[in-house]
Amino acid sequence: MRIIKVTEHPFGVGGLWLPLAALFVGTGLLTEAWGQAEVYTEIRKGELVKTPIAIEDFTWRDLAPVRFQGGGEGAEQVLAWDLVYTDAFRPVRQPQENSGSPGLVLDVQGLPVDGPVRARIRGQMRRDGQRIELRATLVDEGSGAKVFERSYEIGWDAIRQEADRWGIHRLADDVTYYLTGSRGCAATRIAFVRAGSAAKEIWLADWDGHSEQQVTRLGAIVLSPHWHPSGRWIAFTSFHLGQPTLAATDLERNELRIVSNSRTPGAPAYAPDGKSIAYSSTDEGNAELYVARADGSRPRRITFDPEIDTEPSWSPSGRRLVFTSGRWGKPQLFAINADGSDLAQITFESTWCGSPDWSPTSDRIVHVISIDGTFELALIHVDGTGWQRLTVGGGCENPRWAPDGRHVIFARKESTGRGLMVIDVETGAVRRLTALKGDTYNPAWSLPARERQVLLKPGG
Amino acid sequence: MKRMIHVALVLALVAVAAGSIGCSKKPAPVVAPPQVEPVRTPEPTAPTPATPETQPQAEMTFQPAFFDYDKYNLRPDAVSALTHNAKLLADNPSALVLIEGHCDERGTREYNLALGDRRARAAKDFLVRYGIEASRIETISYGKERPFAMGSNESAWQQNRRAHLVKK
Numbered sequence: 001m002r003i004i005k006v007t008e009h010p011f012g013v014g015g016l017w018l019p020l021a022a023l024f025v026g027t028g029l030l031t032e033a034w035g036q037a038e039v040y041t042e043i044r045k046g047e048l049v050k051t052p053i054a055i056e057d058f059t060w061r062d063l064a065p066v067r068f069q070g071g072g073e074g075a076e077q078v079l080a081w082d083l084v085y086t087d088a089f090r091p092v093r094q095p096q097e098n099s100g101s102p103g104l105v106l107d108v109q110g111l112p113v114d115g116p117v118r119a120r121i122r123g124q125m126r127r128d129g130q131r132i133e134l135r136a137t138l139v140d141e142g143s144g145a146k147v148f149e150r151s152y153e154i155g156w157d158a159i160r161q162e163a164d165r166w167g168i169h170r171l172a173d174d175v176t177y178y179l180t181g182s183r184g185c186a187a188t189r190i191a192f193v194r195a196g197s198a199a200k201e202i203w204l205a206d207w208d209g210h211s212e213q214q215v216t217r218l219g220a221i222v223l224s225p226h227w228h229p230s231g232r233w234i235a236f237t238s239f240h241l242g243q244p245t246l247a248a249t250d251l252e253r254n255e256l257r258i259v260s261n262s263r264t265p266g267a268p269a270y271a272p273d274g275k276s277i278a279y280s281s282t283d284e285g286n287a288e289l290y291v292a293r294a295d296g297s298r299p300r301r302i303t304f305d306p307e308i309d310t311e312p313s314w315s316p317s318g319r320r321l322v323f324t325s326g327r328w329g330k331p332q333l334f335a336i337n338a339d340g341s342d343l344a345q346i347t348f349e350s351t352w353c354g355s356p357d358w359s360p361t362s363d364r365i366v367h368v369i370s371i372d373g374t375f376e377l378a379l380i381h382v383d384g385t386g387w388q389r390l391t392v393g394g395g396c397e398n399p400r401w402a403p404d405g406r407h408v409i410f411a412r413k414e415s416t417g418r419g420l421m422v423i424d425v426e427t428g429a430v431r432r433l434t435a436l437k438g439d440t441y442n443p444a445w446s447l448p449a450r451e452r453q454v455l456l457k458p459g460g
Numbered sequence: 461m462k463r464m465i466h467v468a469l470v471l472a473l474v475a476v477a478a479g480s481i482g483c484s485k486k487p488a489p490v491v492a493p494p495q496v497e498p499v500r501t502p503e504p505t506a507p508t509p510a511t512p513e514t515q516p517q518a519e520m521t522f523q524p525a526f527f528d529y530d531k532y533n534l535r536p537d538a539v540s541a542l543t544h545n546a547k548l549l550a551d552n553p554s555a556l557v558l559i560e561g562h563c564d565e566r567g568t569r570e571y572n573l574a575l576g577d578r579r580a581r582a583a584k585d586f587l588v589r590y591g592i593e594a595s596r597i598e599t600i601s602y603g604k605e606r607p608f609a610m611g612s613n614e615s616a617w618q619q620n621r622r623a624h625l626v627k628k
Binding site for chain 2: 200221223224237239242243244263264266267280282285286287308310311324326330331351352354355368370375397398413442
């Protein structure tokens, strides 16, 4: 086993975000830098083997073990579930509590682990004034070598006597990165719509469904949230002025900005470089695609067809867009350059193909497709090859990629109501964000962040 | 002389070209200035009653125009409903109307927002062709965001695929 040489840690940069990462994706540099980096284990991205990894019980200095927000789990449990959600690891708690027989090792989901544990996470929690610091160490089980040792600040809510999960999410992403060479997406936020009795509002939550926060209080219909790559803005369609407008909420300043007052503006999508926004508008009589500056100025029409064009999604390079068009008689997926040139039809099947989202790490498009009257998720390469169905059972809506290019979040209507689900497109495994209560749908996944995006109160 | 004809021809061509450019030139979309607007907290917009057909104003009872799945063309029953509505509007020349375009829950959210716009516009176009002033008719699309009937069956879906007229 070799220890990865990390010259630039993905979360070690000074800023909150990694705007450069988005640029690298399209040029292939990201693959060079991460996908084919010398990785610590032989795990390669796309391999479906889940690596057994041990989580030792943390040690506590100057404080008693704390419970974490949302269910009162311990630190090791929060970390274990983060690693389960990566679909790359099988975390094993050590010492084992209820394995039954001495030779049997169970992972945190209660499944027997047959392969050897490959790495080990040790953590020491200690009080640092009013803060809690987690000193975490990742150890190679074979050689005993230390892979990394890093500190994470653990937020503490003194009133509720609960610790915050964000520091643990960041540790999980570091473990993912150092062991697989791929960027994790535990330290991310999910924007979504929650429907109440009268209004729909935009909310945020962590990738595990915890730490939720209400963003909008417009008392109106809102839909189609989309993250600016900086993590500062969320654009969406809002009916709070009567006619729908394209609005963007500034999470830093808690302000709402109108991006476009054009007619029926829908389906906003910020470009990967954050400088442009694509959306659909019926300003000229029919839904067409426009590309404007991120603030909505200088809109430029890029489609010209008497049928509906909407639901744009940018390629990682920002040069091309995939979108839904009715020009073939039924809604189908098309691709077009951001300047309106080089139109190509991608799908030809089904009565309805739509809601495309272009993978941040490849040329795969996740989309919704009508199959026998139900709406399922599927993948297709942008050149129209390699179509692959992802779900059964129907009721799927608004799939959006995680920044790791492996997971997709979507809404699903079940007999119990709508909820958010995450699917691992490599294995088809689905988990529901059970921590989220109520009627939740229309999700959007942020890029990884050093700090959690929260809506700060005015003056806060 | 020949040169003058030539010049005139060129001028004419330029004029035609300019005219065609002028025609094809798209009106600039209305865009708000990029300055920051403060958060507004408007009154919650209460949904309109789901069955306005039963409103007491008998003389202005509009009939909804229903549509087929993923379609915005007017069916015969939609034409007769809209003809009824057009007569009402002609008999009440001061009345203004808002046409809401609605879709059923199937299909993608953003596409349905555009489809609802087409349905409302198709209804408006019919009324205008009938002779109702376009300035009296406003349209809005709710896509599938404000269904009339709950439920996942054809009966509910048909109720929700409509151009719905509301007196302003």
